[in-house]
Amino acid sequence: MKPSVEIGGDEVINPKSSSWRNKTRLLLAASCALWFFSVGVGLSIVWEYENTPGTAANPYVQLPSDSQIKPVPGRATLVMLVHPHCPCTRASVGELALLMAQAQGRVTAYVLFLKPRGFADDWEKTDLWWSAAGIPGVQVLKDADGIDAARFHAATSGQNMLYDAEGRLLFSGGITGARGHSGDNAGRSAIVALLTEGEAAQTETEVFGCPLFSKNSECRMGELNHAIHSH
Known part of the structure; x- marks a missing residue:
């Protein structure tokens, strides 16, 4: 040393x-x-x-007459397409609850939950299903094999379409500002403005959510995580 x-x-x-x-x-x-x-x-x-949006829908300008949506006469119709295991869509359902409260009975909303063929019974009845079902003025429906999602040309969970009382398309897009983020956003503001004032600055917005149909989507990861944590 x-x-x-x-x-x-x-x-x-x-x-x-x-x-x-x-x-x-x-x-x-x-x-x-x-x-x-x-x-x-x-x-x-x-x-x-x-902040990366999903694929936006390119819906028909008229509400498809062959879908399971049955409009209430004299009232606007809002349609939301949902992958039941998409974690991002929790924010969309939360925004829907705020939207319905602000609309004050001017619209009937339908939330269509994808149910692919071959999956277990009640696979679509996740917490998202029950959250949406608890919103006043909202009806939840099972979309077997995504038939209605295809009719509306929807590709991303959280996609919305607003139709007037005559079934004409007024708005298409998402109601969150980013994936899984709640808060003021252009989509919700546009729908509320169309329902309460008859016009809005925007009639299309980006959709933030998981792909409805991709086998390799983030929703599959969300489903796996749900299965792991439930055991």
């Missing part, structure tokens, strides 16, 4: 010890930099995911 060096009666730290501390500081600084970089990348991925 090298002796400590004394200069003017003061003991100088062993050079090896000083070198070790310098290396430790460098390692700590590098670790912190790597951590901040990883967090930044993670936040960037989350931000991109939340």
